[in-house]
Amino acid sequence: MSTVVQARGSQRLPQIDNLKTAMVAWIIAGHALLGYTSIGGWPYDEVNEVTFDPRSEWVLAIVIGPSALFVVGTFFFLAGLFSPAAVAGKGPARFAGDRILRLGVPFLCYMGLIWPLFMWAAYRAAGYRVSYWWAFTHRQPLLDSGPLWFAEVLLYFSLAYAAWSWATTRLSRQPRPAPKPWGGGHLVALAVAVVVTSFVIRLWFPARSTQILDLHLWQWPQSLAMFGLGVVVARHGWIGEVPEGVRHACGLAVVVTLAVVPVLAVALGVSSLAEAATPFLGGWHWQALLLASVEACLVVAGSVWALGTAQRRLLTSSRLLMACGRAAYAAFALQGPVLLTLAIAARPLPLPAEAKALVVGALAVPACFWIGWLIIEGTRRGSRRRRGAPSGEAHVPGLLHRAMPPG
Template identity: 55%
Template sequence: MLAAVLGPSGLFLMGTFYLLSGLFTPESVARKGARRFVRDRLVRPGIPFALSALLVWPPALWVAYRAAGHDVTPWWVFTHRDPLLDSGSLWFVEILLLFSVAYALFGRPRATPAVPTGGHLVAVTAGVVASTFVGRLWFPARSGQVGDLHVWWWPKLIAMFGVGIVGARSGLAERVPDRMWRGSRVVAALAVLSVPVVAVALGVSDLAGQAGPSLGGRRWQALLFAVVEAVLVVGGSVWLLGLAQRRLTRDGPPAVALSRGAFTAFFIQGPVLVVLAAAARPLPFPAEVKAFLVAAVAIAGSFGAGRLLTARTRVGRFL
C-alpha cells in the first residue's frame, strides 16, 4: 500500500534535483570560471559524500543491523556492504559532482539560447526510454556498482540535468510556460495513476518479490517500466518546478532558515531515520503507524538539526 502511494514520487524526485542543479550551473560557471567552480564542487558536494560514505552511513547501518539482531562490527558493515562505499542518500551528490565538473570542463553555451518546448520534452522522454532500456541490459535497476554510482539511473539524471542547462539560458528557472506546465501536470498525473492500475492488471501484489522482470533485460516488462519512469521523471519534474514557482513562494525567516538547512537535513536524514526506526521497534504499534510517526519526527529533527549545524558550526561551509 505504501509503495503504491509513495513509489511513483520516488521515480521522479531525484530527476527534479538534477533539473534544479542544471538550471543554476551555467550561471555559476560563468560567474566563477571553470577552475574555481570545479574547486568549489570538490569541496561542497565532494566532502559531504566522502563523509557519508566513510564515516556517517556505515555506523548508521551498524545500528540497523544490531537492532535487527545481527551481531556484527562497524568494520564488517563497512567492508561487506553492496555496493562498496555505499553512501546512503548522498549517492546523488557524487554523480552530480561528476556531471557538474564535466559541464564546467567541456560544456559550451550556445550563441542563441534554445527555448524548450513541449515537443522537446517529448523527445527527451523518448530518449530516456531508449537509453534506460538499453543501459539496463548491463546494469539492471537496483544493481550496485562500486562507489554507489547508480549507473542504471544515469540516463534520466543526465537528461534532466541537460534540460536544466538548456532551460537556464531561456528563463525556465524563473517561469515554466503555462502551457508546458499544464501539459506536464496532466502527463505526470496520468502516469502516477497508471502505476497501481498496471500493477493490478499484471497481477503484481508483492513489489519486492515480483519486480525482477521489470528491472532489466530483454523483457517487455522492463520496457514498460522504462516508459513509465521516463514519463514520470520528465513530466513530474517540470510540473513540480512550475508548482514551486507558482505556489511555494512564501518568504520570511522560517522559510529562509528551512532552505538554508535543507542540504544538511538531506545529509543527516539517513542516520536520523535509522536511529528513530531502531528506537521505535519495541513500540506496540503496527508498522504503518510507526512509519508515519518516525517520518514526522525525522523531518522535524533533520531540518531543526540542519538549521543549527549550518548557522552555528563550521560545517555550514560544506553543507
C-alpha cells in the same frame, strides 16, 4: 549570456527553496516508511523487526511509488538549472573546486565513517555480532554512502560540465547565439531518449542493482538527462518562469500516467510487489520497457510541472521557510543518521510496523531540518568570525547555503 545568469546568480528564489524543502521532507518521510517494508528502498529493511501488512504496502506504493520514480531526477534538474549561473559567476575552475568541497567532502565522510557507523549500530541493535569493519567492507554495495550517492553522482556531472564550459570557452571566441525556442516537442524527444537509454543500460545494470561506490548506474540516463535539461532551459529563462503551455501539458502528462499505472497493474495481475518486480527491473522484458517509459514520462514531465507550479504557487516566504530552504541539503544529508537512530530507539516498542514508520517519519523530518539549520547557523557564525564581518553582511556560499541542489 542569458539574463538569468546575470540577474539571478546570487539571488535566492523562495519558490525554489520551498520546492526543495517539500521534496526533501517527502524523501525523508518516504524513507522512514520504506524501512519497514518487504520491497525495500531504505537500508533499515535489512534489519527491521516488523514489516508492513501486504495491504498497507499496496497503499504505500500508490501514495509514494510514483514520486520515487522521478523525485531524484527533479533534484538533478534543479542542479543543472543553476549550474550555468554558478559557472558564469565563479568560472569553471572555482566552480569545480567549490563542488569538490561541498559535494565530494561530505560524500567521502559519509562513505568512510558516518554511514557504516550507523549501519553497524543498526545491525548490533538487531542482534547481529558484527564489527564496524564488517559494515564498511561486507555490506552491498561496497563503499556504500547511503543517500549521499546523489552528491557523488552530482559531483561527477558538475565536474564534467565545468570541463565542458572551460573547453567551449577556450575553443570558441564567438559570442554564443541566442537560444532557439524550446518547448514540448523537445521534452518528448528527451523522454524518448531516456526510455531507450534506460532500457539499454538496465540490460547490464537492472534497477535497484548495486555497484561499487553505490553509483546507481541504472539511474544515470534519467539523472544525466535531467541535469542537461536544467542546463539548457536555464538559457531560456525557466529559472524565472516555465512557459504556461509547457507546464500545463506536462501536468496533463503526469495525470494521465498516474491514472494509467494502477490500471496496468491490475490488468497485468500484479498481486505481490516484492515477487512481481523482477521483470520490470531490467533485461529483455517488455515489463522493463514499460517501467522505463513510465519513469521517463514522470521524470521529464513531472520535474518541469513541479518547477512551473512552484513558481506560481510556492511564493510564500517566512523566517521558518527561509530557514528550511537554507537547511534543505543538510537535512537531506542528515537523514541517514537521524532515521537509523530513531528506528533503533523505536525497536523495543510493541507497535506494528505502520505505527513505528509513522512515528519515525514524523520525528525525523523536523529533526533533520532543525539539526541542519543548527549546522548552517554555526557555519555562518564561524565564517563571520573568520572574516570579521558584521552580522548582516555574511552569507554562506555554495551548496550548504543554497541547499540542494547547488546554485
